[in-house]
Amino acid sequence: MHLKNPLTLQNKGYVFFDSETMKTFISFLMNQAELIAAHKKGESSYVFRAAENVDEVILDYPRTIQPLKKFFLPPRETLLNFNLEENDFDVPDMETKKRIFFGVHSYELQAIHILDYNFKRGNPESNYLKKREESLFIGISYTPDEYHFGKSVGLEIEKTEGMCLYIEPMEAGYYMFVVDDNGLKLLTEFSSETVALKTETIKPQPKEFQKKIKYHYNRLPQVFDKVYDSSVWKKVSEKCVGCGTCNLLCPTCYCFDVRDEIELDTINGKRERFWDGCMLNTFAEAAGGENFRDKLHNRTRHRLFRKFKYITEHSGELSCVGCGRCTSFCPANISIIDIINNLIEEVSLNS
Amino acid sequence: MELQTKDLYNPSMADIVAVEELTETEKRFEIQLPGDTALKHKPGQFVEVSIFGFGEAPISICSSPTKRSTTFDLTIRKTGRLTDKIHLLTAGSKVGIRGPFGNGFNASDFEGKDILFIAGGIGLAPLKSMIDYTIDKRDDFKRIIIVYGTKKPSEILFPSEIKKWQERDDVEFYMTVDHADADWKGNVGVITTLIPPLKLDEENTVAAVVGPPVMYKFTAMALKAKRLPDKNIFMSLERRMKCGVGKCGHCQINNSYVCQDGPVYNYLRVKELEEAI
Structure with a gap:
């Protein structure tokens, strides 16, 4: 099976920004639209949120806790407002405000691309897709830490598909690559004159991934054809606590639950959807109490198969983007790379 | 190309036309969609039934589309908060209906x-x-x-x-x-x-x-x-379903969404789906 070929840095040319110009540019963007960027949360943790102050915007960070999906598929979203007296409902206005996502990594964009695929497929869902309208993405390169493995799932750091601009930091400032016309328009409006793009080839410092999957990503679907009954699932589940953190923080997980809440006036209420996760025990429980995936190792397998096989079979792309969140935030120190490499080892031993 | 998106989660407020007690725990509800429209279902399909404040659940349609009227029947077992509430409803009440969903029998x-x-x-x-x-x-x-x-x-x-x-x-x-x-x-x-x-x-x-x-x-x-x-x-096959439209993930059996590919499966396919039965 050949997965879709990832594009790498495609650009129309670049300009150079020193640090001060970058700050001015961020301020300019904040006046254009709501600007979502990485911010410090704790000592060494980061979150995406709307920028209020240029100086708080972080350009150099390993990963945020929550991926970008929270802006398009909120953790809690009202589907309907209902009134029990009238036994009727209305649909809340869906926001379509212009947003610029600033300084996002290539795996984040690929994850949005995968979410787009799933929300467009079959029954295109307006709740998600309306929020996706009017989004611009400005990418940035990153330095892989011990959890990133983008390259192993076919995602180079400088994959720019879906971005309008791409930032490569260098010693005295930043290269600002123009990826598409939206990016060029932003730069032109910023400098209020024609932008002279440089096109001489530059070679950013090559960055190595510390973590690697043992097989080329094109071979992963074949591996997953052979590991349904692997002993690896049970071994992993011995450590797993079934908390579902990996689901909630995964940028491509989108499963949800729906619940009704009645307000204290006992007249008004809302039907809301919440993030849910296939690692949680009740996820596959049907009416009458039958649980169709009551074993932790079956749920672990289901999660991994959704990332590497089930959705890949029709999308042609892996649903894992190598961000490393499930591993770096796992309370039981379970590594997705180790799971996959153990599966590969088992397959290579048995073939 | 502009993609045609849909408001997938809005129910139609349908009328309960008649209620029949079948057993201690099961009742049959005859239901009419607003504007006397027919559900246009196939045998074996299901709808999502909801009561505001109590939630929504997938329920199979138990009447055939060959019935002459525009109404359809649901047989509902009391198994929890939502279905207990539905059992209290009488003719003239309204319920939310989305669907029909699923493949049904061919x-x-x-x-x-x-x-x-x-x-x-x-x-x-x-x-x-x-x-x-x-x-x-x-x-x-x-x-x-x-x-x-x-x-x-x-x-x-x-x-x-x-x-x-x-x-x-x-x-x-x-x-x-x-x-x-x-x-x-x-x-x-x-x-x-x-x-x-x-x-x-x-x-x-x-x-x-x-x-x-x-x-x-x-x-x-x-x-x-x-x-x-x-x-x-x-x-x-029966599974937990929240959306009925292939999004929420709850009904998934291996690589198959029951609400989209099912609930009716040929046994050859059931044998491929390890988690099915």
């Missing part, structure tokens, strides 16, 4: 064949939509054999329909209960005990099976013993 898989319906417990409700359909289009099908089992005589659904099926010369009806009471004069035993005595033209018999999860494996074994080819067996 009439062409059954036409010209002997049909063997195997229903366990409340599984008779979804099957009844197909049973009614085959009886209403009687000439399109050969034998119609209905095999029905419940735990106790008091759990028997649709007694008036069953009486009609028993009276017809062109419908063969067999039933059993797991546990008899003092008045019961029929068969006693699990549903699979009714299968071995059947005389079947196995190549030309198509089975439709709906029942509790535990029933499927044993029914498949019993049908295999009768040499029914796998491709002649169809099963409707």
Whole structure:
């Protein structure tokens, strides 16, 4: 099976920004639209949120806790407002405000691309897709830490598909690559004159991934054809606590639950959807109490198969983007790379 | 190209036209969509039924689209907060309806064949939509054999329909209960005990099976013993569903979304889906 070929840095040319110009540019963007960027949360943790102050915007960070999906598929979203007296409902206005996502990594964009695929497929869902309208993405390169493995799932750091601009930091400032016309328009409006793009080839410092999957990503679907009954699932589940953190923080997980809440006036209420996760025990429980995936190792397998096989079979792309969140935030120190490499080892031993 | 998006989660506020108590725990609700529109469903499909404040659940449609009126029927078992509330509703109340969803039974898989319906417990409700359909289009099908089992005589659904099926010369009806009471004069035993005595033209018999999860494996074994080819067996599977439109993920069995590819599966596909039965 050949997965879709990832594009790498495609650009129309670049300009150079020193640090001060970058700050001015961020301020300019904040006046254009709501600007979502990485911010410090704790000592060494980061979150995406709307920028209020240029100086708080972080350009150099390993990963945020929550991926970008929270802006398009909120953790809690009202589907309907209902009134029990009238036994009727209305649909809340869906926001379509212009947003610029600033300084996002290539795996984040690929994850949005995968979410787009799933929300467009079959029954295109307006709740998600309306929020996706009017989004611009400005990418940035990153330095892989011990959890990133983008390259192993076919995602180079400088994959720019879906971005309008791409930032490569260098010693005295930043290269600002123009990826598409939206990016060029932003730069032109910023400098209020024609932008002279440089096109001489530059070679950013090559960055190595510390973590690697043992097989080329094109071979992963074949591996997953052979590991349904692997002993690896049970071994992993011995450590797993079934908390579902990996689901909630995964940028491509989108499963949800729906619940009704009645307000204290006992007249008004809302039907809301919440993030849910296939690692949680009740996820596959049907009416009458039958649980169709009551074993932790079956749920672990289901999660991994959704990332590497089930959705890949029709999308042609892996649903894992190598961000490393499930591993770096796992309370039981379970590594997705180790799971996959153990599966590969088992397959290579048995073939 | 502009993608046509849909508001997938808005229910139609439908009227309950009639309520019939079937057993202690099951009621049949006749429902009319607003504006006298028909649901336009296929036998074996389901709808999402909701009551504001109590939530939404997938319920099989138990009437056939061949019914003359624009209404459709749902048989609902009391199993929790939402269905307890639905049971309190009377004619004239409104419920939210989304759907129809799922693939349903394909009439062409059954036409010209002997049909063997195997229903366990409340599984008779979804099957009844197909049973009614085959009886209403009687000439399109050969034998119609209905095999029905419940735990106790008091759990028997649709007694008036069953009486009609028993009276017809062109419908063969067999039933059993797991546990008899003092008045019961029929068969006693699990549903699979009714299968071995059947005389079947196995190549030309198509089975439709709906029942509790535990029933499927044993029914498949019993049908295999009768040499029914796998491709002649169809099963409707139950799963938790929140959206009905292939998004929420709850109903997924391996790589298949029951709300999209199911709930009716050919047994050949069921055998590929390790988590199915």
